[in-house]
Amino acid sequence: MMLEPPMNQLLDQVPSRYMLVNVVAQRARQIASAAEDEGITLDEKPVTLAIHQIADGQVELEE
Numbered sequence: 001m002m003l004e005p006p007m008n009q010l011l012d013q014v015p016s017r018y019m020l021v022n023v024v025a026q027r028a029r030q031i032a033s034a035a036e037d038e039g040i041t042l043d044e045k046p047v048t049l050a051i052h053q054i055a056d057g058q059v060e061l062e063e
Contacts, residue, residue, distance in 0.1 A: 005055035013054050014061065024050045027059055 014020040027050035035042050042049070053059050 005052065009055050010051065013057055013059075019061075020054070023054060023059065023061065027053060 010020055011017070014023055024047060028046040031042070031046040031049050034040075035046070050059070
């Protein structure tokens with residue numbers, strides 16, 4: 001099974017795998033919460049959306 005986006009693309013955005021897991025989880029919770037508040041049905045799972053946003057550089061990391 002091929003990961004999409006590739007792990008190296010994700011690690012270009014986030015310095016470590018540990019931090020990547022935390023950033024993805026936090027962003028996925030934000031996406032799920034916003035969708036629930038607005039009554040929107042998501043076509044993809046929040047984790048998938050979060051991973052793609054991170055790979056595209058749309059998520060800003062907080063120090």
